[in-house]
Structures are given as C-alpha cells and as structure tokens.
Amino acid sequence: MFGIETLGGNVQAAALVGIVLVEAMVLYVGYGALTAAVGPSVRKAIGGE
Template sequence: MAGLEIPAWDPETALLIGTILLEAIVLYVGYGGLERLLGPYLMKILLGGEEHAR
C-alpha cells in the first residue's frame, strides 16, 4: 500500500524540528513578556491619556 509506510527519521531532521519548536516557544514567551511590560506604556503614549492605558 503506497503512502502508509512509517517514515524513517534521521537524527539531523529530528534535531532541526526540535530546534525550530524550541525557538518558537521562546519567541512566544518572550514577546508575551514584552507585551505585558511595555504594552500599557506604549498604549498610553500612542493613545494619550490615562483612560486608555487599562
């Protein structure tokens, strides 16, 4: 049956996929932290005034 075989993974491919997944997680967490730290400040600057900084 064509297409139902289990592909053979070589270590380089598994390492590359793991590295890309780890990088995506680090970027997701990093940008989330930056948004929490700088988001209210930037909204205050861009929109002007305290009422929009919530």
C-alpha cells in the first residue's frame, strides 16, 4: 500500500509509522473542522430545538 513495499526494512517501518502519524493529524484537523461546522446544527436537531 502507498508503494512503500519497495523500501528497505527500517525505512519501510518508519514510513508506516509516519503514515499513521500523518493520518492521525489529518483526522484531528479534519474532524475538528467538521465538528465546528456541523456540531451546533446536530446538537440542535438532537435536542429537538
């Protein structure tokens, strides 16, 4: 996956960890923005307001 199979053992391992780190940071920022954008509307809808 992501073409990292061609890398050497240690580099491939570091690349895998790096990909997980980047995914986590992207998810943190992305979901943060999503929460800010739709959170209040969802809260109102659930609260029956």
